[in-house]
Amino acid sequence: MPALLRRAGWRLFGSLPALFGVVVFTFLLMRVLxxxxxxxxxxxxxxxxxxxxxxxxxxxxxRPIPEQLVRYLGDIGRGRLGRSMGTGQPVVTDLVNRLPAxxxxxxxxxxxxxxxxxxLGIVAALAPNSAVDHGVRLLCTLGVCVPTFVSGLLxxxxxxxxxxLAPDPTGRIDIFASQPPRVTGFLLIDSALxxxxxxxxxxxxxxxxPATTMALFVLAPLARMTRAAMLAVLTSxxxxxxxxxxxxxxRVVLVYALRNALLPVITIMGIVFSTMLGAxxxxxxxxxxxxxxxxxxxxxxxxxxxxxxxxxxxxxxxxVLVNLVVDLLYGLADPRVSME
Amino acid sequence: MNATLRHAAWxxxxxxxxxxxxxxxxxxxxxxxxxxxxxxxxxxxxxVPMALQPPSAAHWFGTDQLGRDVFSRVIxxxxxxxxxxxxxxxxxxxxxxxxxAFCGYIGGRLDRWVGRFVDVLMAFPLFVxxxxxVAALGNRVENIIYATAIIxxxxxxxxxxxxxxxxxxxxxxxxxxxxxHGPVGVVMxxxxxxxxxxxxxxxxxxxxxxxxxxxxxxxLGLGVRPPTPEWGIMVAEGARFITSGKWWLVVCPGAALMxxxxxxxxLGDGLRDILDPRLRT
Numbered sequence: 001m002p003a004l005l006r007r008a009g010w011r012l013f014g015s016l017p018a019l020f021g022v023v024v025f026t027f028l029l030m031r032v033l034x035x036x037x038x039x040x041x042x043x044x045x046x047x048x049x050x051x052x053x054x055x056x057x058x059x060x061x062x063r064p065i066p067e068q069l070v071r072y073l074g075d076i077g078r079g080r081l082g083r084s085m086g087t088g089q090p091v092v093t094d095l096v097n098r099l100p101a102x103x104x105x106x107x108x109x110x111x112x113x114x115x116x117x118x119x120l121g122i123v124a125a126l127a128p129n130s131a132v133d134h135g136v137r138l139l140c141t142l143g144v145c146v147p148t149f150v151s152g153l154l155x156x157x158x159x160x161x162x163x164x165l166a167p168d169p170t171g172r173i174d175i176f177a178s179q180p181p182r183v184t185g186f187l188l189i190d191s192a193l194x195x196x197x198x199x200x201x202x203x204x205x206x207x208x209x210p211a212t213t214m215a216l217f218v219l220a221p222l223a224r225m226t227r228a229a230m231l232a233v234l235t236s237x238x239x240x241x242x243x244x245x246x247x248x249x250x251r252v253v254l255v256y257a258l259r260n261a262l263l264p265v266i267t268i269m270g271i272v273f274s275t276m277l278g279a280x281x282x283x284x285x286x287x288x289x290x291x292x293x294x295x296x297x298x299x300x301x302x303x304x305x306x307x308x309x310x311x312x313x314x315x316x317x318x319x320v321l322v323n324l325v326v327d328l329l330y331g332l333a334d335p336r337v338s339m340e
Numbered sequence: 341m342n343a344t345l346r347h348a349a350w351x352x353x354x355x356x357x358x359x360x361x362x363x364x365x366x367x368x369x370x371x372x373x374x375x376x377x378x379x380x381x382x383x384x385x386x387x388v389p390m391a392l393q394p395p396s397a398a399h400w401f402g403t404d405q406l407g408r409d410v411f412s413r414v415i416x417x418x419x420x421x422x423x424x425x426x427x428x429x430x431x432x433x434x435x436x437x438x439x440x441a442f443c444g445y446i447g448g449r450l451d452r453w454v455g456r457f458v459d460v461l462m463a464f465p466l467f468v469x470x471x472x473x474v475a476a477l478g479n480r481v482e483n484i485i486y487a488t489a490i491i492x493x494x495x496x497x498x499x500x501x502x503x504x505x506x507x508x509x510x511x512x513x514x515x516x517x518x519x520x521h522g523p524v525g526v527v528m529x530x531x532x533x534x535x536x537x538x539x540x541x542x543x544x545x546x547x548x549x550x551x552x553x554x555x556x557x558x559x560l561g562l563g564v565r566p567p568t569p570e571w572g573i574m575v576a577e578g579a580r581f582i583t584s585g586k587w588w589l590v591v592c593p594g595a596a597l598m599x600x601x602x603x604x605x606x607l608g609d610g611l612r613d614i615l616d617p618r619l620r621t
Contacts, residue, residue, distance in 0.1 A: 017459070021457075021463065022463050141602070145601040145602040154594070161584075281468065285559070301561055311468075316468075319463060
């Protein structure tokens with residue numbers, strides 16, 4: 001365990017330059033953005049010229065760029081990302097309020113995708129060039145071609161309009177259902193904690209379609225990678241040895257082969273997660289999901305740049321963290337990696 | 341060369357899917373070039389009494405909320421969508437291959453700085469970065485192209501760098517150096533042409549992704565403005581009517597989008613099989 005912790009610390013340290021680069025990048029982005037940053041921090045859209053000028057001086061926008069960068073770093077350190085003109089709240093407050101909605105959606109989708117992709121990949125690899133294998137390949141080929149916003153709308157058409165199975169595809173929970181008291185912000189967890197299974201059901205049914213949409217999009221790379229890795233592992237000597245020793249097929253495949261095949265799958269999880277954070281924007285728009293992405297998008301279209309900047313920074317930070325977790329998982333799945 | 345052609349013919353014979361993808365790509369290019377001239381309806385002319393008609397003999401893909409013919413709009417959009425994706429990929433290919441090749445050949449400080457820059461770009465979820473770039477550069481079509489080009493850049497830089505790196509000390513590069521070519525000459529006249537076939541596969545695989553990206557951005561309302569026919573924005577306009585069952589507004593432009601991406605992806609896979617049969621999965 002200490003080795004794991006040391007590794008985590010080391011990796012976190014190693015990701016600092018990239019994180020610093022991200023902050024500098026968003027800083028530059030904000031400086032070239034059309035519009036005056038002073039206006040973000042003003043009391044409202046109707047602030048007078050004198051007030052804006054005062055804020056400009058107070059913010060140091062008349063200072064040289066390197067000094068501004070240092071101030072910006074200080075602001076981020078104290079969690080000051082400006083104020084949204086749309087909601088009138090500090091951007092940090094809005095992001096904290098809305099982040100659980102996005103995470104609940106993304107994580108559910110990831111779980112869904114993994115629980116479909118792993119069995120599909122394994123089944124395809126066990127019988128290469130069979131009908132099942134071709135079916136999985138077709139699914140993967142089509143899966144990467146369907147844009148998330150189209151598949152989401154098609155699911156709405158099929159399950160809401162035609163079949164009437166899904167609830168009205170807007171938001172996280174039916175407006176008539178009672179909202180559980182906020183503990184974690186994850187509706188499924190909060191309603192379970194409150195013992196309110198009515199609300200849990202309402203939240204879960206709202207979550208199914210958007211999560212499926214997102215899962216469909218990342219199913220293909222995960223299943224493909226699982227299949228390729230399993231194919232490579234299944235031909236190796238230790239699998240033949242396992243078979244020769246008379247171990248059950250299930251044990252050989254699910255314990256010995258899968259554990260080794262998981263490494264490449266874990267490696268692409270980082271890329272998959274990056275795709276999902278992007279797809280999140282489209283899915284939140286399609287399903288009017290009140291997450292951070294739709295918040296940033298509304299702000300972007302209203303030329304309200306402080307929330308956009310905060311959002312980009314948040315996404316990059318999450319992505320750095322995810323890469324760290326992926327790396328640690330890699331070490332857990334393959335102890336040889338952590339020995340180095 | 342003859343052997344390559346024979347190999348290509350052999351691969352295509354055993355792989356009709358690539359042939360079909362090639363045909364599909366050809367049809368798309370044809371539609372982009374002459375499609376607008378063939379249309380029976382003006383793709384932007386509204387005809388309100390005929391609004392929201394389902395597909396019929398007169399309107400193959402139905403009509404939208406302003407009575408515009410969806411089929412004409414889908415065909416007319418081909419040119420813009422392909423142009424956005426192709427220019428974005430061409431830009432990132434040109435700059436990425438050049439930067440990557442010089443990094444791989446020269447190495448040293450240049451390589452380290454470019455490597456850092458690429459790391460920073462890759463630290464963002466790429467679609468989110470594209471959104472932010474469009475916001476920063478201004479909400480216009482050409483900025484969708486630049487944003488898509490920038491988020492593709494890391495892949496080309498890394499690819500070209502790796503390809504050049506394994507070749508830089510080979511005999512023929514050595515020979516080029518000895519016959520008096522400077523670094524620029526060696527990279528531009530010998531190394532870049534040599535890695536070009538491998539990069540072509542990347543380009544084809546990348547085109548589909550670029551189309552999805554650009555359409556995603558315009559679906560969000562970035563870049564392309566409403567009356568312009570474009571697949572992403574057509575889906576966005578049709579999205580409002582999906583809960584009242586007007587499926588053709590989403591399905592038709594969505595299917596066009598899927599068709600284009602499918603063709604480019606399959607073509608890319610086919611090209612890779614022709615160039616490097618070992619990578620086949």
